[in-house]
Amino acid sequence: MSAETVFAAELPWPDYDAKVRDGSVPILVPIGSMEQHGCHMPMHVDVLLPVEFARRVADVVGALVAPPFTYGYKSHQKSGGGNHLPGTTSLDGATLVSALRDVIKEFARHGVRKICLVNGHFENSWFIVEGIDLALRELRWGGIDDMKIVVLSYWDFVDKATIARLYPNGFAGWDIEHGGVLETSLMLALYPHLVNLNRAVDHLPASFPPYDVYPPKPEWTPKSGTLSSPKEASKEKGEILLDVCVSGIVDALKTEF
Numbered sequence: 001m002s003a004e005t006v007f008a009a010e011l012p013w014p015d016y017d018a019k020v021r022d023g024s025v026p027i028l029v030p031i032g033s034m035e036q037h038g039c040h041m042p043m044h045v046d047v048l049l050p051v052e053f054a055r056r057v058a059d060v061v062g063a064l065v066a067p068p069f070t071y072g073y074k075s076h077q078k079s080g081g082g083n084h085l086p087g088t089t090s091l092d093g094a095t096l097v098s099a100l101r102d103v104i105k106e107f108a109r110h111g112v113r114k115i116c117l118v119n120g121h122f123e124n125s126w127f128i129v130e131g132i133d134l135a136l137r138e139l140r141w142g143g144i145d146d147m148k149i150v151v152l153s154y155w156d157f158v159d160k161a162t163i164a165r166l167y168p169n170g171f172a173g174w175d176i177e178h179g180g181v182l183e184t185s186l187m188l189a190l191y192p193h194l195v196n197l198n199r200a201v202d203h204l205p206a207s208f209p210p211y212d213v214y215p216p217k218p219e220w221t222p223k224s225g226t227l228s229s230p231k232e233a234s235k236e237k238g239e240i241l242l243d244v245c246v247s248g249i250v251d252a253l254k255t256e257f
């Protein structure tokens with residue numbers, strides 16, 4: 001193994017300890033899900049993408065990447081097709097919050113004082129915030145008050161100019177991007193062997209009424225499981241997205257850390 005890995009868990013403990021003990025090296029924690037992503041992509045898209053963003057960012061800013069969270073909060077029908085779909089395997093909110101709180105406190109015990117949670121699954125968002133809040137509160141009770149945590153979702157770094165380039169026919173919004181142009185393009189740029197565009201289903205963007213129903217009505221979700229068509233996805237669009245998001249996240253971490 002090369003000495004230059006950015007993956008924390010690949011290090012023997014004395015090397016990890018030497019890097020993190022003084023608190024100067026940030027830890028990036030990718031957070032994903034196991035969730036269906038249409039007929040043309042695997043179910044760990046939301047893990048693969050934040051891990052790769054974290055790896056690229058860590059290389060530039062001198063951070064370490066923690067093992068990812070590979071399960072996330074339940075898929076919502078209007079942003080991920082719904083938690084009723086086969087394959088999608090989710091945690092209860094309280095489980096995710098507790099696991100995040102525990103991991104943050106463990107890194108704090110090692111000496112880490114800068115953490116960035118790199119989210120790849122929209123539905124995790126508020127549970128991540130709760131995990132951070134509980135961890136910081138308990139750390140304060142324990143006398144640790146110099147911990148700083150950044151939380152971000154990579155798609156928030158895609159600016160308006162990039163959206164106009166990627167969606168020349170109009171952008172329907174991040175909420176119905178699930179399995180669409182954004183994720184499929186990134187997967188084509190990074191893991192083309194895991195994408196089968198021949199199986200991608202071209203359909204109109206999903207449209208939902210302004211309310212939710214539980215249990216969900218399966219007929220609201222397009223049969224493929226995607227919420228917008230991936231047909232316009234391309235490797236080139238994926239490379240544009242990679243550049244924009246990596247440089248945006250690097251800038252954010254240089255500002256905050």
Ligand SMILES: [Zn+2]
Nearest residue numbers: 045046179183
């Ligand atoms: Zn996804």
